[in-house]
Amino acid sequence: MNVSKLSARRVSRRSVVAAIAASALALTACSSSGDDETATAKPTGTVTVKVWAWYPEFQAVVDQFNSTHTDVKIEWTNAGTGQDQYTKLQTALKAGKGAPDVVQLELQEIPTFQLTKHLVDLGKYGANDVKADYVDWAWKQVSTGDSVYAIPVDAGPMAMMYRADIFEKYKLTVPTTWDEYKTQAEKLKTASGGKSFITDFGANDGGFMTGLQWQAGAQPYAYDIADPSKIGVNLNSAESKKVFDYWEGMVNGGLADNTAFHTTDFYAGLNSEKYATYLAAGWGPGYIQANAAGASGKWKVAPLPQWTAGANAQGDWGGSSFAVTDQAKYPDIAAKVAMEIFGAKNTDAWKIGIDKAFLFPTATPILESEAFLSKEYDFFGGQKVNEVFVPAYKAIGPLAWSPFNSYNFNQLTTNLGQAIEKKTAWSAALDTAQANVKTYATQQGFKVQ
Amino acid sequence: MTEVQTSPAAAPAAAGPSPKVSTRRATHLREAATGWLFVLPFVVLLIAFLLLPLAYAFKISLYRSTLIEGEVFAFTDNYQQAINDPLVREGVVRVLIFGLIQTPVMIGLALLAALLIDSATSRFSRFFRLAAFVPYAVPVVIGTLMWGFLYSDSVGPFAGLGIDFTASDTVLASLGNIVTWQWAGYNMIVLYAALQGLPKEIYESARIDGASEVQIALRIKTPMISSALVLATLFTIMGTLQFFTEPLILQPLNPGSITQHYTPNMYAYGQAFSFQQYNYSAAISFLLGAVVFIGSYIFLFATRKRSALQ
Numbered sequence: 001m002n003v004s005k006l007s008a009r010r011v012s013r014r015s016v017v018a019a020i021a022a023s024a025l026a027l028t029a030c031s032s033s034g035d036d037e038t039a040t041a042k043p044t045g046t047v048t049v050k051v052w053a054w055y056p057e058f059q060a061v062v063d064q065f066n067s068t069h070t071d072v073k074i075e076w077t078n079a080g081t082g083q084d085q086y087t088k089l090q091t092a093l094k095a096g097k098g099a100p101d102v103v104q105l106e107l108q109e110i111p112t113f114q115l116t117k118h119l120v121d122l123g124k125y126g127a128n129d130v131k132a133d134y135v136d137w138a139w140k141q142v143s144t145g146d147s148v149y150a151i152p153v154d155a156g157p158m159a160m161m162y163r164a165d166i167f168e169k170y171k172l173t174v175p176t177t178w179d180e181y182k183t184q185a186e187k188l189k190t191a192s193g194g195k196s197f198i199t200d201f202g203a204n205d206g207g208f209m210t211g212l213q214w215q216a217g218a219q220p221y222a223y224d225i226a227d228p229s230k231i232g233v234n235l236n237s238a239e240s241k242k243v244f245d246y247w248e249g250m251v252n253g254g255l256a257d258n259t260a261f262h263t264t265d266f267y268a269g270l271n272s273e274k275y276a277t278y279l280a281a282g283w284g285p286g287y288i289q290a291n292a293a294g295a296s297g298k299w300k301v302a303p304l305p306q307w308t309a310g311a312n313a314q315g316d317w318g319g320s321s322f323a324v325t326d327q328a329k330y331p332d333i334a335a336k337v338a339m340e341i342f343g344a345k346n347t348d349a350w351k352i353g354i355d356k357a358f359l360f361p362t363a364t365p366i367l368e369s370e371a372f373l374s375k376e377y378d379f380f381g382g383q384k385v386n387e388v389f390v391p392a393y394k395a396i397g398p399l400a401w402s403p404f405n406s407y408n409f410n411q412l413t414t415n416l417g418q419a420i421e422k423k424t425a426w427s428a429a430l431d432t433a434q435a436n437v438k439t440y441a442t443q444q445g446f447k448v449q
Numbered sequence: 450m451t452e453v454q455t456s457p458a459a460a461p462a463a464a465g466p467s468p469k470v471s472t473r474r475a476t477h478l479r480e481a482a483t484g485w486l487f488v489l490p491f492v493v494l495l496i497a498f499l500l501l502p503l504a505y506a507f508k509i510s511l512y513r514s515t516l517i518e519g520e521v522f523a524f525t526d527n528y529q530q531a532i533n534d535p536l537v538r539e540g541v542v543r544v545l546i547f548g549l550i551q552t553p554v555m556i557g558l559a560l561l562a563a564l565l566i567d568s569a570t571s572r573f574s575r576f577f578r579l580a581a582f583v584p585y586a587v588p589v590v591i592g593t594l595m596w597g598f599l600y601s602d603s604v605g606p607f608a609g610l611g612i613d614f615t616a617s618d619t620v621l622a623s624l625g626n627i628v629t630w631q632w633a634g635y636n637m638i639v640l641y642a643a644l645q646g647l648p649k650e651i652y653e654s655a656r657i658d659g660a661s662e663v664q665i666a667l668r669i670k671t672p673m674i675s676s677a678l679v680l681a682t683l684f685t686i687m688g689t690l691q692f693f694t695e696p697l698i699l700q701p702l703n704p705g706s707i708t709q710h711y712t713p714n715m716y717a718y719g720q721a722f723s724f725q726q727y728n729y730s731a732a733i734s735f736l737l738g739a740v741v742f743i744g745s746y747i748f749l750f751a752t753r754k755r756s757a758l759q
Contacts, residue, residue, distance in 0.1 A: 009698060083722075083723065087722045090725060095496075115516055116516075130630040180489060195567075201484075203704070203705060204701065204704040204705075228517070229517055260701060260702060260703060260704060262701065263601075263701060263702055264598060264601050264603070264604055265601050265603045265604070265702075268601075268604050269603065272603075274603075325589040330529040360566050403516065404516065404724065406722070406723045407724050410709055410719070410723065410724075413703065414702050414705075414708050414709060414710075416705070417703070417704045417705025417706075417708070418617075418708065419705075420705050421616065421705040421706050422617065443515065443516060444515045444516040445516060445517030446516070446517055447514040
């Protein structure tokens, strides 16, 4: 008697809970549809869209946008470069206010911000209509299925910049494979009496090292934004070890220097005859022009050496996109802004982007335009360097980033930096990074595979 | 009315059982209230900007926030993790070694300079006093960047010497050099001010007794400014344990030798602002706070007879 009463009470309690849950669901369904209505409702007057970005010459792009739009006005803030901006953005997103409507995100950071569910799915606002303007790997960096979390802006396909004068002086040939590259490096070391290095390997740049792994076909992570609870970690794969063993030999053999990138000593090396090549990205022409003006006219660009002769494997180093945050009042308008600022049809903005900011565009119509492809660069002795970078860009394969990229880059740079300092095996450094990342991911609640 | 007027301080306490007692109590209360009113601005600021943030930091150090599961109560998990974290230990050991070497070098130099300019009263000593103090007026970030250029092995003035100032075995000494450059002048001024406060008659009688200038400096001046020495040393110990800005600024020059966990403060900073591990960062910060507190206490206890700070 008692037992049945108890169970009856339990059942009734359960059904009450179920009813509450159902009504809660109904409520959220109502409110979300309500949100959609307000979002698609036309606002009156000019809508101001707040944008955070750190592109060079961006003010001109904003002015150009504002002068051609009457319904939307961009209010631009430079909230810092890279990590500085991300720190501010994380704080503002967590606080629920203070974040911009549209924000510049580097491609490798998109999963990190998407995981916190603060990025608007632009697929709902027509982003898939511009999918055809982008090559497959670039679109995959910002989307999964029909969900789009950012609109690609620029990228950094890798190529080899080399000093034509040094190559001529020491009778070096432009290498097409990494084996040839090493041979030329040895030749250079002997001929220059150890004064010149074939290049500099900056172990302080995670993007650079990932770019080289990318070319070798490594896939450090298996991660899909659509299923964020699972992650595969494979930092010490055979492909990665091949790349790092090679560079360990180059650095320890005195063939490549190991000065940190983006430092005074590195720039001094680019200006003097210290480095014969610089493994650069698509944004490299602007970067090297600004930091090695003294060597103007001496540099040239050739494709990245290959692991297999005759192959066309490429990697990317850097690149960014525009995402819309969940704090945008009118996500549809913000999405439009994200698609249009550096859109495939916005040739005026790209004129500034290419000629003044030296961005490497991701939109295919811009890439293939005569203005970009046939642009002659005085710094490279009039060479049409994009004839090297554009085919490299198109040959890049897809690569997944982790949703904790700052930790990932930190593990790469810390462990490899220490291996270089202490002259320990680089492959062991990769093993350490692999173990640390796995522990970290498990602590964060991921199912690590 | 008249009664109230005759007892000047009894206005608010007219309803008391015995007029005398109530008057006294009222005076006491009013004095206490006035006292509190005077310290109120300080108390408000102390609570708003020190105690509340500390309490908040302590609270979040007891939780654990993960990317997938969100925030959960973890009690002492973060602390256990921090104590067992080899990277935290590595940092703590490093700053302790740094402090053991840095503190005597810096205080010794500051004392030597203070004694020298105290005994000389030429124009040169005034110039020297200012010159030694100037590095302290340069913002730490600017000073460190400047030293970064001086340490450069391609554009720096020591480029030809073939010394790598940022290699893993030399970088701590390079950092110590920056800290000494920046802070020795400041400590010198603290000690010099204390020396200026000493009565000159003592030196005179010492000279009459046949003491040399060196003896006066070591046997009379130095012991007499021991409380200032203790204070300067205490600040230096605290500063070295919380070592942060200099290694952070120099890090890009050689991230292999100045890692992100180079000092406990840098590690806590990186955890919070690069990896969003605010909870773990708070726990590391509290542990570091405990180390600083214990270190300072041991030092104060050991020097309690000298410091007059008991």
